[in-house]
Amino acid sequence: xxxxxxxxxxxxxxxxxxxxxxxxxxxxxxxxxxxxxxxxxxxxxxxxxxxxxxxxxxxxxxxxxxxxxxxxxxxxxxxxxxxxxxxxxxxxxxxxxxxxxxxxxxxxxxxxxxxxxxxxxxxxxxxxxxxxxxxxxxxxxxxxxxxxxxxxxxxxxxxxxxxxxxxxxxxxxxxxxx
Ligand SMILES: [Zn+2]
Ligand SMILES: [Zn+2]
Numbered sequence: 001x002x003x004x005x006x007x008x009x010x011x012x013x014x015x016x017x018x019x020x021x022x023x024x025x026x027x028x029x030x031x032x033x034x035x036x037x038x039x040x041x042x043x044x045x046x047x048x049x050x051x052x053x054x055x056x057x058x059x060x061x062x063x064x065x066x067x068x069x070x071x072x073x074x075x076x077x078x079x080x081x082x083x084x085x086x087x088x089x090x091x092x093x094x095x096x097x098x099x100x101x102x103x104x105x106x107x108x109x110x111x112x113x114x115x116x117x118x119x120x121x122x123x124x125x126x127x128x129x130x131x132x133x134x135x136x137x138x139x140x141x142x143x144x145x146x147x148x149x150x151x152x153x154x155x156x157x158x159x160x161x162x163x164x165x166x167x168x169x170x171x172x173x174x175x176x177x178x
Contacts, residue, residue, distance in 0.1 A: 021065030027094025059088035
């Protein structure tokens with residue numbers, strides 16, 4: 001299905017609407033207003049040199065970007081690109097790449113038992129998916145102090161970048177408050 005979010009020229013100025021985000025396949029946000037400010041669009045990412053996209057590669061729905069509210073300028077830092085397509089539910093390429101990298105990393109850990117490996121993989125899936133289990137998983141990562149787990153936690157944090165760190169910070173705040 002195709003959302004008619006694009007076509008800036010057709011947009012009535014008195015309506016709120018989603019711009020389209022341009023994101024590189026590694027998840028770097030290039031332009032959260034690729035429709036209204038196309039000057040900032042780039043075919044390749046200045047950070048990693050990879051190709052950029054504005055649509056879900058599976059269903060061709062535009063990647064939602066900045067939400068224009070009529071008559072209001074909303075400032076603040078840009079939202080990170082979504083992990084999954086809101087139309088077809090498939091993982092965006094950056095999510096797929098993070099999952100693949102994190103899964104490969106757990107395969108390399110000889111020190112883990114099969115059960116630990118499976119648990120770590122499930123933890124990684126939860127961290128990426130932002131399910132109710134995400135907070136639990138972030139806590140599980142944080143509290144894992146056994147031999148080997150510190151090392152793999154750091155490696156996984158590298159692969160999962162901001163999301164993992166944010167959840168850890170949030171749960172750390174909660175621990176401080178409670
Ligand atoms: Zn990039
Ligand atoms: Zn899609």
